[in-house]
Amino acid sequence: MSDILQEVGKKLVFPIDFQAQKEVSKKLTVILSVGVLFTSIYGYITQSLFNLLVAYGVIILVASLVIVPAYPSYNKHKLQWVTPKVVQ
Structure with missing residues (x-):
């Protein structure tokens, strides 16, 4: 069972x-703020x-559809790590 959960976790x-x-x-933040405003107004108008x-x-x-998937545009700025130097 734990093997299955580990595979799912990797995916x-x-x-x-x-x-x-x-x-x-x-x-x-923008999507949720606008969404809350819209849904509040919609709920008030329909009284439901x-x-x-x-x-x-x-x-x-x-x-979730806009934010969650790892689109290629989310990986444009790769982090450049400093290469280690060997001290002799």
């Missing part, structure tokens, strides 16, 4: 660089908590 790693982490954080929750679920799904 779920989505590496992105530091610059992309900042961009993703900004995108996520159910509609509000469904709309919010759709916003979360859209945000």
Whole structure:
């Protein structure tokens, strides 16, 4: 069982660089902020908590599709490590 979980864990790693982490954080903040505003207004207009929750679920799904996959644009700025020097 643990072998299966380890394989699944390896498949779920989505590496992105530091610059992309900042961009993703900004995108996520904007998407969720606009989404909360939209869903609140939609729920108020329809007078339905159910509609509000469904709309919010759709916003979360859209945000996940935009943010979670490791798109190639998230790896443009590779980190250059300093090469070690051998002291003699």
